[in-house]
Amino acid sequence: MSTLLLFSTVTSQAAAPDSWSQPFPGHRVIGNLYAVGTYDLSVYLITSDAGHILINTGLEDSTPLIRANVESLGFRLEDVKILLSMQAHWDHTAALAEIKDLTGAEMWATLDDDRVLEDGGFSDPHFGGKQSFKPITVDKRIHAGEVIELGDIRLTVHEHGGHTEGSSSYSMTVREQDRDYRVVIANMGTINSGKRLVVDPTYPGVAEDFAETFRLQKAMAVDIWVAAHGSQYKLHEKYQPGDPYRPGTFVDPDGFLQEVQRLEQLYLEQVAVETAQAAP
């Protein structure tokens, strides 16, 4: 089964693949970064003595799975202070409103994804026209280059638009066993099926957003990367439940570059096809 194919076409919880709701053990990625999502929908917990950051949720019924993973690692969901998302699509946001209520955490979001979060997906230029998840009040707008500080967490915001208007990635340096690891939580430039880039574009500037995302991501210095879907960063090849923690498990700079280049190639092919079809 191709999860990558499925997540580009599925638009409702009823049609969600099993891998999105299938439990998967919470595990340490590196240092204070933990994966607490399901088998394929990534949720990240970044911990500090002053509280935690939670990135993404999963489907609307994912909260118990996320909570169980957080607690299995020795943390409390109630200590989450800041909620972030990587892309305002329902399969990554649907439990945000519930977790915000449970924790009292603030929701921080980038331009345009903040709008979509606040209207529950209604103004999504591709999947919108209806609500696809419970709306979340956004407490603070964040911008590219901004460094989110919480306790000793220093997390840099990257605007990597295209997949959604406000798609975002986050990066930080983690020191483990006398070595610095440059870590990126990357929103990859995948193109949902039916989306238009240059001819009657899904939103004005979408092609330019993707091009800029690929340019920025290729220039990133990355030791460790993870992404919004486990399948995107080959989670299940790199890690098996019960594997002991090793800082090197997710080191994969070449894999990141290759995946960005592969997605850029798909983008260039779609631009060429649309342009050729529009030619007289």
Ligand SMILES: [Zn+2]
């Ligand atoms: Zn998406």
